[in-house]
Amino acid sequence: MSTRFTKRAGGVSQGEFASLNLALHVGDRADDVRRNREIAATDIGADLVGVQYMNQVHGNRVVIVEEPSDEEPTADALITGIPGIALAVMVADCIPLLLKSDVAVAAVHVGRRGLVNDVTRSALHVMREMGAEHITAIIGPSICSRCYEVSEEIFSEVATLHPLAASRTERNTPALDLPAALRAVLESESISFIDEFECTFESLSLFSYRRDAITGRQAGIISL
Structure with a gap:
């Protein structure tokens, strides 16, 4: 089993996307992104399918996922029970959540709308249906509550469903604490977790959409 959270450094992309951008949809050169994905795959392990x-x-x-493909399915959680297949979730402020067990692993995209839509529980449900019993979560870098300012309307929508998401910026404006809300969801599901949190907005070693708008994506990657 292998897990990794990539950062900005180590790739071939230029300009706003420098340098290990893994997303094809942000305006970067496709050839550079494909090379970056090869670099990320090599870093995960030589036995990767x-x-x-x-x-x-x-x-x-x-x-x-039963067989990896260049086609990217429309989803916010990927799960596999096949060793050697790695799953990637791309982010630039949302939470890359990795779930691991003896029989299956998952990569989950958890942003504010993912919290509202309960994507974490959806992924856990499918993993349990596949026979996973002892699941551990790994929470990757995302935007922190100090930096994630939102409107009153969005604040109310999310905080009503996830009270621990309620936060304030240093200027006392409405903000969301996505990691705190996710931890509460995991605890309610009796899932132990490893926290590798780092603020994407504050760290220049990470891509941040909120900070830069035109930017790349890092990823959380996991394989069984």
């Missing part, structure tokens, strides 16, 4: 990416839409659709 392939890395499956997804077309993320902030929903709760879960796709079970």
